[in-house]
Amino acid sequence: MKVFVTGISTEVGKTVASAIVVESLQADYWKPVQAGDLENSDSHKVQDFITNDKTVIHPNSYALNTPMSPHAAADIDGITIDLNQIKEPETNNHLVIEGAGGLLVPLNDTDTIFDLIKPDYKVIVVSRHYLGSINHTLLTIEKLQQKNVEIGIIFSGGEHPTTEEIILKKTGVKCLGRINEETHFDKEVVTKYADAFKSALESI
Numbered sequence: 001m002k003v004f005v006t007g008i009s010t011e012v013g014k015t016v017a018s019a020i021v022v023e024s025l026q027a028d029y030w031k032p033v034q035a036g037d038l039e040n041s042d043s044h045k046v047q048d049f050i051t052n053d054k055t056v057i058h059p060n061s062y063a064l065n066t067p068m069s070p071h072a073a074a075d076i077d078g079i080t081i082d083l084n085q086i087k088e089p090e091t092n093n094h095l096v097i098e099g100a101g102g103l104l105v106p107l108n109d110t111d112t113i114f115d116l117i118k119p120d121y122k123v124i125v126v127s128r129h130y131l132g133s134i135n136h137t138l139l140t141i142e143k144l145q146q147k148n149v150e151i152g153i154i155f156s157g158g159e160h161p162t163t164e165e166i167i168l169k170k171t172g173v174k175c176l177g178r179i180n181e182e183t184h185f186d187k188e189v190v191t192k193y194a195d196a197f198k199s200a201l202e203s204i
Helices: 015-023 040-047 070-076 134-146 162-172 187-202
Strands: 002-007 029-030 033-035 063-064 097-100 122-128 150-156 174-179
Touching: 002 015, 002 187, 015 029, 015 040, 015 070, 015 097, 015 122, 015 150, 015 187, 029 040, 033 070, 040 174, 063 070, 122 134, 134 150, 134 162, 174 187
Parallel strands: 002 097, 002 122, 029 097, 033 063, 122 150, 150 174
Antiparallel strands: none
């Protein structure tokens, strides 16, 4: 199984959600494009959150130095991101793929994160409540439905029942679980969620 984790915006909890999915499935992890924070990248964070010894953290296709939209970070580094150079790693294991920001974050003048999603991927949308998040979530899911991929949603942060109910009602997507507002995330907390999400993740 190949699972692509995307968010409705930046800083909504994609990396923690990715770590939970990785730990739950004992899957490999791959972030195709990392922009900024290369010494403490999302790959490093996922590695620090998991406990299983089966997961392989695959290298980024592009590791950019500036914490900006990938197209702009690449320009600063004097390169252009080429979609053909973003090659999915070979593995016999499950693979969790983490996007960057939201679906329409540009990689170059023509391609976006959306273009990284292949027809055989399952997609998990991480949605965090804020003013405007319903709109962002519905637009994200509507865009994904153009690819006819299977979609699940993980809610992140404080519970907002009316927000979550309308999103699920209008989209019909499956809720895989909730990641609550924790004081911190570490191996123990991630393992707790991984165990709780296991049956839902195995069913997507």
